[in-house]
Amino acid sequence: MEKGGKPGKGSLKSTPKSLGGKDDNSMKPKRGRKVQFNTEGTFNFSSKSDGKTESLFNKGGLSKGGKGNKVANAAKASIVKESLPLELRIEPELPKNTKCLMDCEAAHILEGIQEQMVLLSADPTIKIPLSFDRGLLYAKTGSHYTNPQAVRGLLETLSKLGVTNGEICQIANVCPETVEEVFALVPSLKKVVGYIICGIFQAKSSTLSDPLKDVLSELAKFKKSR
Amino acid sequence: MFFHIVLERNMQLHPRHFGRNLREHLISKLMKDVEGTCSGRHGFVVAITGVESIGKGLIRDGTGFVTFPVKYQCVVFRPFKGEILEAVVTMVNKMGFFAEAGPVQIFVSNHLIPDDMEFQSGDMPNYTTSDGSVKIQKDSEVRLKIIGTRVDATEIFCIGTIKDDFLGVINDPTTI
Numbered sequence: 001m002e003k004g005g006k007p008g009k010g011s012l013k014s015t016p017k018s019l020g021g022k023d024d025n026s027m028k029p030k031r032g033r034k035v036q037f038n039t040e041g042t043f044n045f046s047s048k049s050d051g052k053t054e055s056l057f058n059k060g061g062l063s064k065g066g067k068g069n070k071v072a073n074a075a076k077a078s079i080v081k082e083s084l085p086l087e088l089r090i091e092p093e094l095p096k097n098t099k100c101l102m103d104c105e106a107a108h109i110l111e112g113i114q115e116q117m118v119l120l121s122a123d124p125t126i127k128i129p130l131s132f133d134r135g136l137l138y139a140k141t142g143s144h145y146t147n148p149q150a151v152r153g154l155l156e157t158l159s160k161l162g163v164t165n166g167e168i169c170q171i172a173n174v175c176p177e178t179v180e181e182v183f184a185l186v187p188s189l190k191k192v193v194g195y196i197i198c199g200i201f202q203a204k205s206s207t208l209s210d211p212l213k214d215v216l217s218e219l220a221k222f223k224k225s226r
Numbered sequence: 227m228f229f230h231i232v233l234e235r236n237m238q239l240h241p242r243h244f245g246r247n248l249r250e251h252l253i254s255k256l257m258k259d260v261e262g263t264c265s266g267r268h269g270f271v272v273a274i275t276g277v278e279s280i281g282k283g284l285i286r287d288g289t290g291f292v293t294f295p296v297k298y299q300c301v302v303f304r305p306f307k308g309e310i311l312e313a314v315v316t317m318v319n320k321m322g323f324f325a326e327a328g329p330v331q332i333f334v335s336n337h338l339i340p341d342d343m344e345f346q347s348g349d350m351p352n353y354t355t356s357d358g359s360v361k362i363q364k365d366s367e368v369r370l371k372i373i374g375t376r377v378d379a380t381e382i383f384c385i386g387t388i389k390d391d392f393l394g395v396i397n398d399p400t401t402i
Contacts, residue, residue, distance in 0.1 A: 088307075089307075097231065106301060131329040134326070135228075135301070176392075
């Protein structure tokens with residue numbers, strides 16, 4: 001039983017390690033800085049241990065600690081950038097004449113088609129594809145709301161604040177209970193707030209979270225009882 | 227996520243179908259050809275919802291076939307990186323677990339399962355927390371996040387994670 005678990009555990013451990021590696025990087029410049037302070041009186045070349053990092057500092061010339069800080073910051077910035085691709089970016093990847101559908105809307109459309117399919121299935125040459133059945137099943141289980149139009153209407157109020165159609169559908173599909181849940185699952189929404197803060201509405205820092213709260217409490221009324 | 231999209235396709239029709247029912251023949255051929263197919267750009271074509279227009283036919287040289295440009299609306303399903311999906315677990319092994327969300331297959335590696343969940347082998351292999359409160363096994367419903375996609379000619383395969391806030395088991399088949 002444990003045999004299987006062990007490699008998993010070991011590999012899981014490897015992730016924090018790699019994270020630790022990043023910390024190490026930020027540590028190194030500090031060490032490098034120390035060495036530089038020590039060698040300031042003599043020569044920069046005298047520092048030995050971490051050739052790479054120190055040569056960086058040497059390039060910085062007779063640099064002061066400030067440079068070292070910058071390198072550390074740059075490393076941190078790249079870590080932040082790495083997490084960017086995980087944000088949901090639907091619109092740029094799809095053609096213009098595309099409309100995102102919430103699961104409940106899709107379920108509504110596909111159920112309508114299913115009724116026609118029953119008629120068509122009398123014709124043996126037409127086979128109902130597997131992906132239709134799976135898609136319908138997924139849409140049905142994934143639709144948390146009873147009234148797709150009302151949900152759409154409610155969430156579209158957010159589009160005025162810069163929330164995209166894709167994000168709106170994602171919120172509806174997730175069926176969140178709290179604002180924190182929305183921000184955790186759709187991280188691109190944090191940017192919307194950031195944008196608004198930087199832009200026109202400087203005073204209203206929580207522009208998105210307040211209307212979101214209202215919308216979520218309204219949405220709860222349309223929730224299907226499971 | 228599901229999308230409603232307008233697509234275009236050149237349909238070739240044999241002359242024996244010409245006549246009063248040409249349009250019906252074209253549409254049923256379109257359904258047979260397109261529904262259930264998969265492409266990297268659009269994802270799975272789940273169903274055709276309507277035909278916008280059928281252009282003028284063009285006779286192909288050397289054959290009697292006529293090509294019609296057909297514009298049609300359809301519902302497609304395509305997973306995106308960063309998207310949250312609710313999927314049903316289909317298989318669990320020590321490498322991780324497989325799950326399905328509609329027509330899409332998703333693999334969640336054990337690297338991307340929370341550290342406190344351990345693999346338990348046996349008749350019903352599963353991932354369980356040390357206190358046994360949370361269990362992932364076949365038919366469990368999980369909420370996961372897509373972090374990578376690979377498109378094949380006939381299917382889309384995804385890599386997912388449940389190692390994040392608000393992700394993980396939604397309901398356990400054993401507790402119902």
